[in-house]
Amino acid sequence: MAPMLRSIALPLLPTIVSAARYEEYILAPSSRTLHPAAVYNINGTVTGAASLTENPSGSATFQGPSAVTYDFGINIAGIVSLQLASADADQYIGLTYSESSLWISGEGSDATADAGIDETLWFHITEPGTYTVDRKHERGGFRYLSLIHNTTGSVEVGEVTVHYTPMPHWDGDQLKAYTGWFHCNDELVNRIWYAGAYTNQICTIDPNWGNSLIHLGEIESDQEGDRVGTVTWYNNFTITNGSSALVDGAKRDRIVWPGDMAIAVPTLTVSTYDLITVVNSLDSLFDLQNSTTGQLPYAGRPFPLLYSATYHLYSLIGVADYYLYSGDVDYLQGKWSQWNAGLNFSLSFIDNSGMMNVTSPNDWLRFGMGGHNIEANSILYYTINQGIMLGGVLNEDASLLNGWARQAATIRESANRLLWNETAGMYHDNETTTLMPQDGNSWAVVSNLADTDEKKAAISAGLAARWGPYGAPAPEADDAVSPFISGFELQAHFLAGDASAALELVRLQWGFMLDDPRMTNSTFIEGYAADGELHYAPYTNDPRVSHAHGWATGPTGTLVFEFGGIHLLSAAGQTWEIAPALGGLTAVDTGFETTVGLFSSQVNASTDGTVTGMKFVTPAGTMGSVRLPGVSGQLMSENGTMVSLVGGMARNVSGGTWTLRPAGAPVQAEGKAASGTSMSVLVIAAGILALML
Ligand SMILES: *[C@@H]1O[C@H](CO)[C@@H](O)[C@H](O)[C@H]1NC(C)=O
Ligand SMILES: *[C@@H]1O[C@H](CO)[C@@H](O)[C@H](O)[C@H]1NC(C)=O
Ligand SMILES: *[C@@H]1O[C@H](CO)[C@@H](O)[C@H](O)[C@H]1NC(C)=O
Ligand SMILES: *[C@@H]1O[C@H](CO)[C@@H](O)[C@H](O)[C@H]1NC(C)=O
Ligand SMILES: *[C@@H]1O[C@H](CO)[C@@H](O)[C@H](O)[C@H]1NC(C)=O
Ligand SMILES: *[C@@H]1O[C@H](CO)[C@@H](O)[C@H](O)[C@H]1NC(C)=O
Ligand SMILES: *[C@@H]1O[C@H](CO)[C@@H](O)[C@H](O)[C@H]1NC(C)=O
Numbered sequence: 237m238a239p240m241l242r243s244i245a246l247p248l249l250p251t252i253v254s255a256a257r258y259e260e261y262i263l264a265p266s267s268r269t270l271h272p273a274a275v276y277n278i279n280g281t282v283t284g285a286a287s288l289t290e291n292p293s294g295s296a297t298f299q300g301p302s303a304v305t306y307d308f309g310i311n312i313a314g315i316v317s318l319q320l321a322s323a324d325a326d327q328y329i330g331l332t333y334s335e336s337s338l339w340i341s342g343e344g345s346d347a348t349a350d351a352g353i354d355e356t357l358w359f360h361i362t363e364p365g366t367y368t369v370d371r372k373h374e375r376g377g378f379r380y381l382s383l384i385h386n387t388t389g390s391v392e393v394g395e396v397t398v399h400y401t402p403m404p405h406w407d408g409d410q411l412k413a414y415t416g417w418f419h420c421n422d423e424l425v426n427r428i429w430y431a432g433a434y435t436n437q438i439c440t441i442d443p444n445w446g447n448s449l450i451h452l453g454e455i456e457s458d459q460e461g462d463r464v465g466t467v468t469w470y471n472n473f474t475i476t477n478g479s480s481a482l483v484d485g486a487k488r489d490r491i492v493w494p495g496d497m498a499i500a501v502p503t504l505t506v507s508t509y510d511l512i513t514v515v516n517s518l519d520s521l522f523d524l525q526n527s528t529t530g531q532l533p534y535a536g537r538p539f540p541l542l543y544s545a546t547y548h549l550y551s552l553i554g555v556a557d558y559y560l561y562s563g564d565v566d567y568l569q570g571k572w573s574q575w576n577a578g579l580n581f582s583l584s585f586i587d588n589s590g591m592m593n594v595t596s597p598n599d600w601l602r603f604g605m606g607g608h609n610i611e612a613n614s615i616l617y618y619t620i621n622q623g624i625m626l627g628g629v630l631n632e633d634a635s636l637l638n639g640w641a642r643q644a645a646t647i648r649e650s651a652n653r654l655l656w657n658e659t660a661g662m663y664h665d666n667e668t669t670t671l672m673p674q675d676g677n678s679w680a681v682v683s684n685l686a687d688t689d690e691k692k693a694a695i696s697a698g699l700a701a702r703w704g705p706y707g708a709p710a711p712e713a714d715d716a717v718s719p720f721i722s723g724f725e726l727q728a729h730f731l732a733g734d735a736s737a738a739l740e741l742v743r744l745q746w747g748f749m750l751d752d753p754r755m756t757n758s759t760f761i762e763g764y765a766a767d768g769e770l771h772y773a774p775y776t777n778d779p780r781v782s783h784a785h786g787w788a789t790g791p792t793g794t795l796v797f798e799f800g801g802i803h804l805l806s807a808a809g810q811t812w813e814i815a816p817a818l819g820g821l822t823a824v825d826t827g828f829e830t831t832v833g834l835f836s837s838q839v840n841a842s843t844d845g846t847v848t849g850m851k852f853v854t855p856a857g858t859m860g861s862v863r864l865p866g867v868s869g870q871l872m873s874e875n876g877t878m879v880s881l882v883g884g885m886a887r888n889v890s891g892g893t894w895t896l897r898p899a900g901a902p903v904q905a906e907g908k909a910a911s912g913t914s915m916s917v918l919v920i921a922a923g924i925l926a927l928m929l
């Protein structure tokens with residue numbers, strides 16, 4: 237990683253002198269020392285509770301059995317300290333945490349285990365002073381913190397602070413130093429973009445404090461959600477090397493899951509570009525590869541070594557994604573033999589049907605994974621094609637790549653022959669069922685396994701027709717709403733040419749996830765039920781659901797790559813395509829930075845999607861094309877160079893700052909905005925690099 241970063245020709249400035257664009261939307265705190273934002277509830281007699289919020293002045297006195305619940309306004313994570321001003325003899329203060337308002341309790345915290353709730357942390361108050369939670373009991377996600385006093389007598393608390401622990405490798409006053417931005421004419425969509433970016437930040441943890449998974453497989457709850465009472469919990473397992481790791485969820489599991497990264501990493505790329513964290517996490521998965529078989533783990537340490545046909549492939553996709561976003565060819569070369577062994581392992585499951593026979597039920601906790609499954613085969617088809625792309629970069633032997641291409645073609649032909657239902661306009665899950673899954677149909681489009689535009693359009697329309705009031709259901713998971721699979725559905729609508737369906741789903745499903753009062757108003761939940769209840773079908777223990785899951789952040793990447801239309805085609809954007817599709821939005825301003833430079837796109841459109849104005853920036857020395865269906869006119873470079881759109885397309889366009897001049901429009905004077913803003917982003921990037929080196 238280090239050589240790649242050092243190769244970037246940017247001045248390393250000692251301090252960041254310029255704020256991120258649209259910084260007012262960024263939810264990350266500006267300091268690691270946090271105080272409660274507000275008092276949510278008081279039980280019993282507590283005087284002065286509000287004096288401990290924001291700029292604390294005074295103290296809160298607990299008299300007899302009593303409790304205060306504080307609200308931090310957003311989902312946060314970290315280590316709580318109480319400053320005890322005075323106390324009677326033999327007093328106790330207990331702490332409980334909750335991400336959702338639903339699970340605020342004086343009995344314990346929301347859950348991290350399969351059953352029960354997490355035990356209260358108790359301080360025995362023996363003298364005035366500061367009482368700090370031990371590090372292994374840092375809480376990875378909570379919006380609400382309750383202080384519980386269970387004794388007669390009184391305790392005076394002078395201050396409640398949380399030391400915020402996410403993004404441990406960034407300076408605490410730089411947590412808003414995003415390299416990417418998004419802004420459009422729809423405020424809900426703007427907030428969704430920034431909540432997605434923030435969800436990944438809170439899921440970026442110090443790898444020495446991952447979940448120990450002490451109760452994995454040990455306690456069961458029944459369908460009625462019977463409580464087994466409170467259970468112990470702690471986070472003291474080292475899950476990766478390095479100083480930061482991207483985990484599935486902030487509260488739990490706090491371990492690396494390769495499937496989750498397929499959505500979280502694009503989000504991270506367009507917001508923080510925190511790629512060292514991606515490297516640490518991917519490395520931890522490849523470190524667990526079986527050197528005999530090539531099998532990669534279902535999840536990172538300390539999860540047991542299990543096989544999942546899909547999550548195995550997601551680790552391979554993770555390398556392809558990291559290479560595409562970073563251009564780090566050395567990393568790719570270093571992983572290539574392991575990558576080959578991993579793909580080989582998957583190919584060995586292809587049987588005489590032409591498709592992979594899935595022999596493990598393990599996936600994203602959907603049901604019925606097995607046999608010639610459409611999702612798994614679409615993901616395999618996609619992965620093989622990524623392998624052909626990566627092999628090309630490494631000048632791999634053509635006979636190997638041609639062999640892969642033949643196997644991919646066979647998978648595609650077989651799946652379309654055996655699993656497509658023309659009447660329904662969707663794929664069946666496998667040959668022995670008529671269930672038509674959300675995951676496999678979305679992935680068939682995303683992977684291009686669906687072999688005609690008509691099939692893609694039918695799938696897009698069919699998926700949209702299923703939406704309920706709270707979002708898109710997954711029939712393969714008892715109609716749970718999966719924000720993970722819905723992230724792929726968003727991409728499928730784009731690839732089927734229906735940007736407005738994608739916008740509608742973003743607003744419907746992610747709007748609910750953001751604004752419902754049971755949510756955190758800042759991070760996205762792991763899953764819920766089609767009727768809006770916060771019950772996620774694979775779990776029997778509702779308080780266990782994570783409210784900050786990187787896999788639920790699909791819109792953040794999609795809004796930049798698809799709505800803004802900035803497609804990176806190779807090595808961190810050495811080649812690119814600009815193809816915005818606003819889907820009903822009327823103005824978008826977005827961009828991000830890679831090792832190659834700054835990419836940005838500002839687009840105006842009418843509500844029917846016709847682009848009426850556009851300006852984009854791509855780095856000098858790169859090359860790309862522009863696709864604006866239905867638009868005629870010219871692109872004008874800052875230096876006056878003109879390129880005509882032919883059939884809405886322009887090819888072989890050099891990197892630079894380009895403005896659309898629609899046919900018939902008068903020449904517009906160019907402002908200084910582009911060069912000024914790109915400079916401020918470069919300055920931020922330089923500051924972040926300085927932190928990382
Ligand atoms: C406060 O009292 C309510 C009602 O009894 C209870 O549901 C809640 O759990 C209590 N809160 C705390 C933090 O003890
Ligand atoms: C308060 O809680 C502490 C810690 O669980 C316990 O040891 C103590 O007995 C409790 N006191 C009362 C009066 O319940
Ligand atoms: C984690 O903490 C538990 C409980 O204190 C302890 O038993 C265990 O040894 C610790 N594990 C590690 C890896 O430090
Ligand atoms: C850290 O890297 C070393 C060397 O590759 C490896 O043996 C070890 O298992 C890694 N540890 C983790 C937690 O990934
Ligand atoms: C690797 O896979 C082989 C074959 O399934 C198995 O026998 C062996 O135990 C595995 N090795 C590890 C380290 O899990
Ligand atoms: C993949 O498998 C083929 C035969 O099935 C073998 O020739 C080749 O060496 C394997 N490659 C790797 C990287 O394991
Ligand atoms: C085929 O799909 C159905 C529906 O998901 C599932 O119940 C069944 O188990 C699958 N068949 C196999 C062989 O996994």
Ligand SMILES: *[C@@H]1O[C@H](CO)[C@@H](O)[C@H](O)[C@H]1NC(C)=O
Nearest residue numbers: 587589593594595606607608
């Ligand atoms: C898939 O493999 C399993 C295990 O080897 C086997 O039992 C099953 O019959 C195979 N399924 C199909 C559809 O070939």
Ligand SMILES: *[C@@H]1O[C@H](CO)[C@@H](O)[C@H](O)[C@H]1NC(C)=O
Nearest residue numbers: 657658659660661664669670
């Ligand atoms: C195709 O789907 C329709 C439902 O839309 C169903 O009635 C029909 O049986 C399916 N066809 C096959 C061959 O399973």
Ligand SMILES: *[C@@H]1O[C@H](CO)[C@@H](O)[C@H](O)[C@H]1NC(C)=O
Nearest residue numbers: 261263309427751753757758
């Ligand atoms: C949610 O957060 C936004 C800022 O991101 C704020 O304006 C709004 O008031 C919050 N809504 C609630 C219900 O807290």
Ligand SMILES: *[C@@H]1O[C@H](CO)[C@@H](O)[C@H](O)[C@H]1NC(C)=O
Nearest residue numbers: 823838839840848849850851
């Ligand atoms: C978009 O429209 C706004 C308002 O009319 C205008 O200020 C801006 O320059 C336009 N941007 C582009 C790229 O055409």
Ligand SMILES: *[C@@H]1O[C@H](CO)[C@@H](O)[C@H](O)[C@H]1NC(C)=O
Nearest residue numbers: 873874875877890891892893
């Ligand atoms: C003008 O800008 C374009 C795009 O950045 C570039 O390809 C071209 O070389 C420039 N021409 C001159 C004369 O500088």
